[in-house]
Amino acid sequence: MSFTVLIPARLASTRLPRKPLADIGGLPMVVRVARRVAKAGAERIVVAADHADIVAACREHGVEVVATRADHPSGSDRLAEACTLLGLDGDARVVNVQGDEPLIAPALVRRCAELLDERPDCVMSTAAHAIESAADFANRNVVKVVLDAAGRALYFSREPIPCWRDGAPGALPEPRPLRHVGLYGYRAGFLRRFPALTPAPLERLESLEQLRVLWHGERIAVHVAEHAPGSGVDTPEDLERVRALFG
Numbered sequence: 739m740s741f742t743v744l745i746p747a748r749l750a751s752t753r754l755p756r757k758p759l760a761d762i763g764g765l766p767m768v769v770r771v772a773r774r775v776a777k778a779g780a781e782r783i784v785v786a787a788d789h790a791d792i793v794a795a796c797r798e799h800g801v802e803v804v805a806t807r808a809d810h811p812s813g814s815d816r817l818a819e820a821c822t823l824l825g826l827d828g829d830a831r832v833v834n835v836q837g838d839e840p841l842i843a844p845a846l847v848r849r850c851a852e853l854l855d856e857r858p859d860c861v862m863s864t865a866a867h868a869i870e871s872a873a874d875f876a877n878r879n880v881v882k883v884v885l886d887a888a889g890r891a892l893y894f895s896r897e898p899i900p901c902w903r904d905g906a907p908g909a910l911p912e913p914r915p916l917r918h919v920g921l922y923g924y925r926a927g928f929l930r931r932f933p934a935l936t937p938a939p940l941e942r943l944e945s946l947e948q949l950r951v952l953w954h955g956e957r958i959a960v961h962v963a964e965h966a967p968g969s970g971v972d973t974p975e976d977l978e979r980v981r982a983l984f985g
Contacts, residue, residue, distance in 0.1 A: 740781040741831035741851035741923075744820050745771055746813040748837075749789035753973050758792050758837045760977055763984030765799065767971065768792060770840040770984075772801045777844035778833075780851075785837070786820035812947060815933045821926045828927025831855070836920060840980055841968025846961075850923035853959045860890060860959040862951055863923035867963045868914035875910060881918040881946060883960060891958040894918055894946050916960075919967055922948075928956070 747768045751757040758768040765773075772783050785803040787793050788810070796803035804823045810816045817834055826832065831851045835842055846865055853863035866883050874880045878896040886892050893899065902911040924932075938953030940946075951958055971977050 739831070739852060739855055741833055742782040742784065742824070742826065743775050743778065743780040743833050743835055743847065744817050745775070745783070745785045745835050745837050746816045747785050747787045747792050749792060754971070754977060757971065759795055760971070762840055762981055766795045767840055768837045769795065769799045769801055771835060771837055771842065772796070774840060774842055775835050775844060775847050778847040780833070780847070784820065784824060786816050788816065814929070814947060818930050818933050821930050826926040828925065830926040832924045832926050832929055834922045834924065836970060838971045839968075840971065841983075842921070843967050846919070846921060846963060846967055849961045850921055853961055854923050854925060857959040860957040861925055861928040862956070862958040863961065864891070864948070864958055865919040865921050865961045865963055866916040867919065867966045869910065869917045870914070872908045872910055874917065875915055883916050883918040885916070885960055889960055889962075891952065891960050893952065894944070894948055896944055896946070916962065917966070919963070
């Protein structure tokens with residue numbers, strides 16, 4: 739199985755300026771991510787950058803990079819442009835790994851690519867894991883997903899789903915509800931088509947772009963991981979925590 743990993747990298751960040759270039763153990767974070775996902779067995783790993791400084795940092799460390807427009811409204815739009823620039827075939831498998839995930843599990847990246855081979859009925863794949871605390875279940879910053887009998891996403895929400903009507907306050911239903919992991923596999927042809935799809939009303943309400951896929955009748959296969967993946971870097975505190983792991 740062959741697949742390409744695309745890593746969108748945007749220089750501007752409200753909570754952590756110049757985040758992709760933040761130093762982690764002597765390397766820019768986006769380079770750390772690229773080296774981490776190299777263990778997943780991808781045929782190609784490419785950073786889709788919006789700024790010349792990211793392009794220069796990647797080239798300095800031997801990471802393939804393409805320069806994309808700086809005005810894309812979302813990471814999906816940036817990835818779609820990268821697919822075109824790279825000339826990827828419509829059936830090519832693409833896995834989107836965020837540029838702030840230096841602790842991402844390579845096996846999880848590969849699993850998203852494998853799901854696309856196993857599930858020809860799905861245009862996308864993603865991952866989830868069981869929620870272990872009632873606080874996470876109630877937290878609107880924790881995105882949840884519910885699945886059908888075939889392991890495809892029925893819905894994503896920031897609200898606690900499924901709603902346990904008769905559950906005790908603070909209790910978790912069984913089987914455990916699922917937390918969505920922001921890792922996506924795509925067929926390149928669908929990824930190029932995605933930005934042209936009309937945004938869904940539910941997408942706007944929940945502020946979850948993946949709901950556009952379900953709204954338009956497409957399917958997303960979901961791998962349920964045994965453990966939660968390493969967390970990403972969103973804040974200066976996250977950055978210091980990850981830096982400590984790299985000595």
